[in-house]
Amino acid sequence: MPSPIPVTRLLPRDFGLNLGVCSSPLTKQLGHATLRVPVNAFHGKLACRLWSSVIHWRELDDLEPIGSGGFGLVFRATYFGETVAVKRVKCAKNKLASRQSFWAELNAAHLRHENLVRVIAASTQDNGEDSLGASGDGVIGTIIMEYAGDVNLQQAIYSAAEPLRPESCVRYATDMARGLCHLHAHRVVHLDLKPANVIVSRAGVCKLADFGCSLKLEVVCDRDASARRMEIGGTYTHRAPELLRGEDATPGADVYSFGVTFWQLLTRDPPYEGERQHILYAVVAFNLRPDLNKHVFSQPEPGRSFKELLSRCWSAEPSQRPSAEQLLAELSEIPP
Structure with missing residues (x-):
């Protein structure tokens, strides 16, 4: 039975809560509703609380390619002025495996530990530009992570x-x-x-x-x-x-x-x-x-x-x- 207490009562007053859709098609649905995850602004003390299912594309700057793999490209960039790593997951020959890889990347997104690379934000939406390479066509999603090291x-x-x-x-x-x-x-x-x-x-x-x-x-x-x-x-x-x-x-x-x-x-x-x-x-x-x-x-x-x-x-x-x-x-x- 759902709690009658609003979720905002359980969070700090300065916690700006909104809901963004970033749900895997491979996960089960609750009735007819899409599973949603809470998101928050990236800046300030909220940065260590929750990962966001919304990417603020205008705050993503100075992208520099630093690597590539079977499922996409990796960039170094700045996000809200902080150096981050950006992973752009694209659709490879095995489309199902590509989608699984993107959603699997988020399995530990809710965890915070000094020996795990932290996920900051992820989105299945496209920014509509080609700054991340191969925009639109075959792109499954984008993940922004802490830049842990060179x-x-x-x-x-x-x-x-x-x-x-x-x-x-x-x-x-x-x-x-x-x-x-x-x-x-x-x-x-x-x-x-x-x-x-x-x-x-x-x-x-x-x-x-x-x-x-x-x-x-x-x-x-x-x-x-x-x-x-x-x-x-x-x-x-x-x-x-x-x-x-x-x-x-x-x-x-x-x-x-x-x-x-x-x-x-x-x-x-x-x-x-x-x-x-x-x-x-x-x-x-x-x-x-x-x-x-x-x-x-x-x-x-x-x-x-x-x-x-x-x-x-x-x-x-x-x-x-x-x-x-x-x-x-x-x-x-x-x-x-």
């Missing part, structure tokens, strides 16, 4: 002149585990955790980004939705074997991906070499995992602790993997 973890691992020190690896891994803890506590799984999807801020803090493969665990009970989700995939080198078999996602799938990413931090090597199909088959059928015989794991400590933790992250049985909370506890106990 470098991702992939660049920090492979482009640096010197390898990361073990203590830096543990610190970055701890940041990722904290982000996963917050996601999993709110029943969201990332499903595409890898170095390229972790932003390193100028302060050296890692933030999980790119939620285009993410999933709210409540959706798993819908078998058809779960099957469609598998079409989006993820990065095969970091994808848990149960997902490769088409099974339902659990938080353990993120822990598996965390393990591969942590291994890359420690070794500066790619996880596997060889043809994709051969690797996929070996991971599922023969428990192929990244090599734990590297020099870094041969040291009594912390090498032994690294090796033991990674082995459990990669267990073939998701229930045997540590939780994100256990990862945090064990990382804090690794000797220097």
Whole structure:
């Protein structure tokens, strides 16, 4: 039964509430009404409260392309005078997967955590201009996010002149585990955790980004939705074997991906070499995992602790993997 108390009575007096439509066609409808999300102005202390389903296009300036992917383009820009990242999701060959990717990006939009890239605003409406590239035609939506940093973890691992020190690896891994803890506590799984999807801020803090493969665990009970989700995939080198078999996602799938990413931090090597199909088959059928015989794991400590933790992250049985909370506890106990 709906509460008789107006929603505005539950919010601060300075909270300017309005409603903007930004509802996924893949979500269920309540009767004949479209699901709506509360929105607010971006400026001032309201910026950390809720994401907005309305983009104030006139406040979006100085767009500069900084990247592209399978589902769209990424820009650096200013929004209400603040530097932001803007993701323009377009319709790729697989139209359903493109739409799913856009809506999946918003699975964590309501969350606020220092180790997650924050969503500021998103809209399915078009600004009617070509400043964001390919306006109108095939554009599914636009997402404005905090500009978390200039470098991702992939660049920090492979482009640096010197390898990361073990203590830096543990610190970055701890940041990722904290982000996963917050996601999993709110029943969201990332499903595409890898170095390229972790932003390193100028302060050296890692933030999980790119939620285009993410999933709210409540959706798993819908078998058809779960099957469609598998079409989006993820990065095969970091994808848990149960997902490769088409099974339902659990938080353990993120822990598996965390393990591969942590291994890359420690070794500066790619996880596997060889043809994709051969690797996929070996991971599922023969428990192929990244090599734990590297020099870094041969040291009594912390090498032994690294090796033991990674082995459990990669267990073939998701229930045997540590939780994100256990990862945090064990990382804090690794000797220097």
